[in-house]
Structures are given as structure tokens and as C-alpha cells.
Amino acid sequence: MSHPEDEVRVVSPSSVCGAGFSEASFERALSLKPHFIGCDGGSTDPGPNYLGTGKTVFTRAAIKRDLRLMLLGARRNNIPLLIGTAGTAGGKANLDGVYEILQEIAEEEGLSFRLALIHSEQDKEFLKAKFRDGRIVPLKPAPHFDEAVIDRSAHIVGMMGAEPFQKALDAGADVVLAGRASDTAIFASFAMRAGIPPAVAWHAAKILECGAAAVTQRKTPDCMFAWMRKDHFVVEAMDPELRCTPQSIASHALYENADPFRLVECSGTLDLTHARYEQVSDVAVKVTDSAFEHAETYTVKLEGAELVGYQSVLIGSVRDPYIIRQIDDWLARLRVKIDARVQQVLSAKGVAADYTLNVRVYGKNGTMGSLEPVDQIASHEICLLFEATAPSQDLANTIGSIIRHQALHLPIPEWSGLITSIACPYSYLERGAVYRFNVNHVVQPTDPYEMFPMDIVEIDGTRQRRSVA
Amino acid sequence: MTTLAELARLIRSKNAGPFQLTFDIMFDEVAQYERARDSGAFTREHMADLFHQPPADVDIYFCEHARAVKISMPRPCSQGDLEDSDSHGGQQYAPLMDIEIA
Numbered sequence: 001m002s003h004p005e006d007e008v009r010v011v012s013p014s015s016v017c018g019a020g021f022s023e024a025s026f027e028r029a030l031s032l033k034p035h036f037i038g039c040d041g042g043s044t045d046p047g048p049n050y051l052g053t054g055k056t057v058f059t060r061a062a063i064k065r066d067l068r069l070m071l072l073g074a075r076r077n078n079i080p081l082l083i084g085t086a087g088t089a090g091g092k093a094n095l096d097g098v099y100e101i102l103q104e105i106a107e108e109e110g111l112s113f114r115l116a117l118i119h120s121e122q123d124k125e126f127l128k129a130k131f132r133d134g135r136i137v138p139l140k141p142a143p144h145f146d147e148a149v150i151d152r153s154a155h156i157v158g159m160m161g162a163e164p165f166q167k168a169l170d171a172g173a174d175v176v177l178a179g180r181a182s183d184t185a186i187f188a189s190f191a192m193r194a195g196i197p198p199a200v201a202w203h204a205a206k207i208l209e210c211g212a213a214a215v216t217q218r219k220t221p222d223c224m225f226a227w228m229r230k231d232h233f234v235v236e237a238m239d240p241e242l243r244c245t246p247q248s249i250a251s252h253a254l255y256e257n258a259d260p261f262r263l264v265e266c267s268g269t270l271d272l273t274h275a276r277y278e279q280v281s282d283v284a285v286k287v288t289d290s291a292f293e294h295a296e297t298y299t300v301k302l303e304g305a306e307l308v309g310y311q312s313v314l315i316g317s318v319r320d321p322y323i324i325r326q327i328d329d330w331l332a333r334l335r336v337k338i339d340a341r342v343q344q345v346l347s348a349k350g351v352a353a354d355y356t357l358n359v360r361v362y363g364k365n366g367t368m369g370s371l372e373p374v375d376q377i378a379s380h381e382i383c384l385l386f387e388a389t390a391p392s393q394d395l396a397n398t399i400g401s402i403i404r405h406q407a408l409h410l411p412i413p414e415w416s417g418l419i420t421s422i423a424c425p426y427s428y429l430e431r432g433a434v435y436r437f438n439v440n441h442v443v444q445p446t447d448p449y450e451m452f453p454m455d456i457v458e459i460d461g462t463r464q465r466r467s468v469a
Numbered sequence: 470m471t472t473l474a475e476l477a478r479l480i481r482s483k484n485a486g487p488f489q490l491t492f493d494i495m496f497d498e499v500a501q502y503e504r505a506r507d508s509g510a511f512t513r514e515h516m517a518d519l520f521h522q523p524p525a526d527v528d529i530y531f532c533e534h535a536r537a538v539k540i541s542m543p544r545p546c547s548q549g550d551l552e553d554s555d556s557h558g559g560q561q562y563a564p565l566m567d568i569e570i571a
Contacts, residue, residue, distance in 0.1 A: 044484070044486065044487050044548065045484065045557055046554070046556070047548060047549035047556045048487070048548070048549040049549070139488075141488050141489070141526075141543040142488070143488075143547065161483075246534060247534070247535060247536055250532070250534035250535040251493070251495060251532075251535040251537060252534070253532075254491075254493045254532065254535055254537055254539050256484060256486075256491070256495070257481050257484075257485050257486055257491065258485035258489045258491050258528065258541035259528070259530065259541065260532050260535070260539050261530065261532075275534070276534075277534055303487075304484055308550075308551060354550055358551055358552060360497065366554060367554055367555060367561075368554070368555075368560075368561060368563070369552065370545070370555055371520055371521055371545060371546070371561070371564075373564050388553070434549075434551075436547065436550050436551075437488070437547050437548060437550075439489040440486070440487070440488045450490050
């Protein structure tokens, strides 16, 4: 497939589907006749719980608002809409949730289109076989990984490259809804399929995947537009008040990325060492001389989450300067008291006291923990956050209630008599299940598709609407 | 002498995936960037010392076009783990602000 002007135009409406964008910016982008719309739908940023539970970090209403505008824009202009990392984490439950929203919108708007659903959740037996074949290798730094880790995982997803998106487009998909995908693959896939060289496609994709983030002063998530050609691309934000400069675009390669010059994808490495950035209007930047090295071995990054336990948390604060000046010692004594009471209660229940107590001291080192270089504090108040993690919510709640009561009345030598030593705005809170990321490895698959099965679904919103009516 | 916070337009930290932490120090002017780059402050040893990491695990990059210095290292603990206090890694840069730049 080629475009008559040898140019591929694309709009990335937002940094994440559900974070929002301006309708005026999006309409302006559509007036520039993009060949496709691409949007990332997730991130590991919000933490491991979204992969663990299958929930989304943005609410259903927020995702639906963005998805509706994108879907209407795509169908009105008869251009593909590509969504990657559906529902924050891209696992089966995350993908299913966004698929359901998409069906609802189609029904409400009377839209019909061919949908490709690309799955990224990995079968545990498949991964074990790959592990036994030595086809799962660690990145740096990586936690320990073996078959037991696979078994313990709630969900493991593979991060797909450009090829599964291209396969969906080959199958005539109007809308591609993908599980976990490299943010850049969403944009590079279409462009490369249309003949744009990989270096241009992947570099433009790296700028596009965060929407209009690569501007001098970002206001809110919004639309970024790119014109990709054989030897360069041009980017411009769609809000006329936003400005791209060579520095703002060059800087974006640094964002959330360990190495600013070499960005690793499934199929190779984007090399920005010699990239050149040029201001071509007040607000647009032209980029040339990016390079792409094809990898000898195709690799797919894994992300996994395993259950750590269930948590109860207690938030409290201390204002008494006597307690603040001995806070470390006071907390050490409190731990002993809490543990003694937990043992007492649980041994009576015949349950092993298997729990973790973590205390964060805000006003001292709550943000940086042991890395905090300041050791003398002058705070007139400090906030304490207690976290009890246990194998069941019931046990975590038992410990939460003990923490509250023990912290409330722990004495200090300066006062005699019964003191009330902590201010709590409310009692302990149930935080529910907590997960941890447990994989930082890549799989060497047989081909780019075997880990990402695709379903083609003909969505007929008109028929559904009639049947509803 | 000046501090890095006075010289830079932006000092920030962020996760680079759930297992790595990265710091970006950005400058408005080429001269400010070059002054920082050539100051000798950005050594693996110095950064490793500030963030309690083995020097071999610290990478430092000088980015001409972005007028930026970038430092990457493993996260002290993985993102979202029980001891993690900063899921996005966004508030870990404060120790860089006070670095004296010749």
C-alpha cells in the first residue's frame, strides 16, 4: 500500500486513552486528513495492581469519552483507529473491558466496522516451554525468574511489536484493539506498512506516543500530529498555543527511557545518536538522520504481576514535639508492641502470624526512604502511614485494628499517665489485594505473531441498535 | 559556584520501566549545558554515592540536542513493591538540586 504523496499523516489524540484531549484540537487534526489515528491505552506507571486485577486506572466513563470521539472521527473519515495496551495493562480482563466499551459505543452511535482484537496475555504452559528451551532471557536489572514465578503470576503479558498491528491491517481491520503493545508500535506499524522507512517511523512514533507531551510547556494531554516522509518527519501539536522546538522534541527521547540514544524495540534498535532537529515553523519541528538497526533475534518483553497479599492501612499524624524528636525509637517500640499483640491474637485463633508491617514517616523520609540524605528534621508535625500486608484481608484487618489501638496509647518517658499519641482522621482502611511486578525478561518467539493471537469481529452497530429499538 | 537547581531549567526523575530510575537535567542555554557537562560533577561515582548504588550500575549520558544530562540506574526497589514510596519515581531528584557546579 502506498499513499500518492508518499507521505503518511497521523494524529495521536492523547498520551493515554482516558487521559483526555481537546475536541477542537482533534477536529483540527482531522481537517489535516490523517491516514490513521493511533492511541496508547496504558502504562506500567500506575503500578502492578492493574495487571494483577485486570482493572483500569482511568474510569470507564473517561475511557468511553475518548474512545467515542476517536471512533467517530475514524469512521467519519474512513481511516483506521489503532489502540494499544487496552485498559491500562493489556491483560485479558483489561482488553475485554475496553472491548465491551467499544461495543457499547458502536451500538449507541450505530457504527459498523471490522475490529481486530489482538490478545497479549500469555499462556503459562507456553512460557514454561520457552523457559525450558532457554528462550526467555533477563533484561537488566531483572528479578529471579523460573517456572515457579510463572505459576505464581496472576497475569503475564507480552509487549507486542509492529507486526501484529500490520497483520490486523492486512486483514482489513478498521479498528485495532490490542493488548499490551510497545507504545511506539501502534504508530510505527501503519507507517512502515505504507512504505515509511523504519528509522523515520519509529522515531516519529516515539514522539507521538505521549500525545502532545513533547512541547515547550505542556498544559493537559492533547493531540500531536505528524507528517512522515521517506527521509524525515515533521511534528506539530494541534493546540495552536503549544509549541514544538528542536529542544522539546529532542528532549522527549529522554522521557521514561533509560538510554536516550538507543531505544530497543522487538525488531531492532532506534538509534538517535545522529538525529537532527530543525524548527520549520513557529510551532513545528522537522527531524532527520534517525537510524534503525534490525535485531538479529526478535524479542518480546514480558510484564508479569503476582499477588503479594492483602493490605490494611492506617493514616495518622503526630504533633507532639517530644514524640517527633524520638520518632524512630517510638516506632521501634511500637513495632514490638504490635507484634506481641498480633502473636497473642493469632495464636489464640491458631493462625501463623505471617505478615509484613511497613511504616512510612512523612516529614522525615517518606518520599526517599533510606536514600534520604537529610537526617535532621525540623518538622513540627509528621505523618505516619502504616501498612499491614498479610495472606488474607481478614488477617490484614486484624493487624490494622491492632496498629490503631497500639499506636494510640504508646507512652513516652516525658509524660506520665495515659497519653493519646497519634491523630487519626479515621480508622484503618482496607486496601485489598496488592501485587508486585515480577518479570523483566524477553522471550525469543518463533515469529512476531505466535504470542499475539488475533480475532476478527464484524461489529454491526446498526443491527444492534435496531434490535434494541 | 552555583547549584544545579539554579543552573537548570528542569531537573526531574521518572521510572524507566518498573525496574529502572532515570534522571533528566535540562538547560535552556547551550552554555549552561556545557558548563554542567564539563563541571566534573557527573561521574558514576558521585551519582552512585548520592543514590546508594554500585557505580557500575549507573549510566550517564550527555545529550547535545536536548541540552540535557541524563542519569539512569536501577530502582532501589521495583515499582509498586511493598517498600516502594514513589510509584512513578517522580520525586527522587532532590539530592541533585544541591550539587555545586563550578
